[in-house]
Amino acid sequence: MLKDFAKLETFLIVVRERSFSKASAKLGISQPAVTQQIKYIEEYLDTKIIERKKNGVKLTKDGEKLLTIALRLERAIVTAEKETMKIIKKDFSFNIGASFTIGNYILPNCLGNIKEMIKNDVFVKIDSSDNIIEALIEKKIDLALIESPIFKDNIVYREWVEDEFVLFSNSPLPKTVKKEDLLTFSWICREWGSNTRRIINETLDDVGIDCTTFDIKGVVSSSTGVKHTVLKSPKFPEESPKPTVAILSKYVVQDDLVNNSLHESKIRGCKLKRKLYLAYLKDRKNDAFVDTVSSCLMCNKNLG
DNA sequence: TATGTATCGACAACGGTTCG
DNA sequence: CGAACCGTTGTCGATACATA
Numbered sequence: 001m002l003k004d005f006a007k008l009e010t011f012l013i014v015v016r017e018r019s020f021s022k023a024s025a026k027l028g029i030s031q032p033a034v035t036q037q038i039k040y041i042e043e044y045l046d047t048k049i050i051e052r053k054k055n056g057v058k059l060t061k062d063g064e065k066l067l068t069i070a071l072r073l074e075r076a077i078v079t080a081e082k083e084t085m086k087i088i089k090k091d092f093s094f095n096i097g098a099s100f101t102i103g104n105y106i107l108p109n110c111l112g113n114i115k116e117m118i119k120n121d122v123f124v125k126i127d128s129s130d131n132i133i134e135a136l137i138e139k140k141i142d143l144a145l146i147e148s149p150i151f152k153d154n155i156v157y158r159e160w161v162e163d164e165f166v167l168f169s170n171s172p173l174p175k176t177v178k179k180e181d182l183l184t185f186s187w188i189c190r191e192w193g194s195n196t197r198r199i200i201n202e203t204l205d206d207v208g209i210d211c212t213t214f215d216i217k218g219v220v221s222s223s224t225g226v227k228h229t230v231l232k233s234p235k236f237p238e239e240s241p242k243p244t245v246a247i248l249s250k251y252v253v254q255d256d257l258v259n260n261s262l263h264e265s266k267i268r269g270c271k272l273k274r275k276l277y278l279a280y281l282k283d284r285k286n287d288a289f290v291d292t293v294s295s296c297l298m299c300n301k302n303l304g
Numbered sequence: 305t306a307t308g309t310a311t312c313g314a315c316a317a318c319g320g321t322t323c324g
Numbered sequence: 325c326g327a328a329c330c331g332t333t334g335t336c337g338a339t340a341c342a343t344a
Contacts, residue, residue, distance in 0.1 A: 006333095021309060033334055035311060052310065 005077060008070045010037040014050065015067060018057055026298070028158035085118055085292060093121040094289055097132035097141035101223050102276060105251040107145065110297065117296050118289055129195065136279060143293055144279040147195045154282045160297060165200060165272035166264050168253050169245040171236040173265035179209050182267070186217040188229045188246040196223065199274050200247050207270050217244065223252045231261060247272065
């Protein structure tokens with residue numbers, strides 16, 4: 001069983017995600033498949049390794065023991081993978097397709113790692129999620145990083161990282177604001193039809209906030225454009241009677257929040273979250289480069 | 305009672321092996 | 325070589341079960 005690391009990898013993801021179904025989304029396989037693999041391990045070891053509990057899963061004593069073994073194996077495999085990549089002398093450039101926010105704000109943090117890992121150049125093509133998936137099907141790119149899965153056969157979608165939208169302004173805001181306060185701001189928005197605008201609208205709608213009643217000062221068709229518009233707007237209270245605000249991915253504004261050129265506020269009782277996805281063609285899941293880059297991205301380090 | 309989650313069973317796709 | 329077979333691994337739909 002140890003020779004077949006796939007099952008132990010599933011076990012590790014279940015432990016990390018504390019859930020069978022979340023693990024299945026991370027792995028890009030169905031939830032019954034995860035159950036089967038864990039069951040296989042339990043039958044093989046003739047012992048229960050995971051307690052299925054109400055709020056997530058918990059390891060048994062034997063499960064803990066298996067975990068330390070699996071972690072040790074995982075580390076060994078990662079270093080072995082690095083070494084085996086050196087054998088492949090193929091000289092080419094690996095093409096990643098990414099949607100705007102990912103390509104501009106998240107990927108730069110891990111590109112170096114990926115290049116180092118596969119010993120080759122990496123090109124990033126930035127476009128809308130739809131066009132990225134199109135390019136993936138046409139084999140113009142090797143891997144896609146997108147904001148929402150556009151379900152197609154022969155493509156594996158894996159939940160990659162969780163993103164959160166944050167409310168921010170170029171003037172200081174209270175730590176938290178109430179829903180009603182949103183009507184007292186001047187807004188800069190993405191255009192209708194953008195993924196960002198859609199998610200924000202839907203989420204706010206769910207908690208009873210109608211975005212169409214906002215005082216919208218500007219509509220800008222890119223995250224970067226929205227951010228810069230807010231940065232350059234008149235400041236509250238000196239230059240404007242209302243603070244100018246926008247909602248964007250935390251990855252877009254994190255640097256500006258740290259250096260205080262922008263200020264964040266939380267909306268009480270409202271979490272604006274979304275999942276970002278990694279996708280590749282099913283028949284390329286055994287490609288050394290697709291496989292290595294995916295695991296490099298999935299291990300989720302250096303995302304800033 | 306509605307919802308989320310784990311499990312079961314039937315079945316399909318795929319890869320490897322065997323054999324003519 | 326290719327047809328037949330077999331094991332593995334996955335999907336889907338149904339169901340059981342616990343929890344809010």
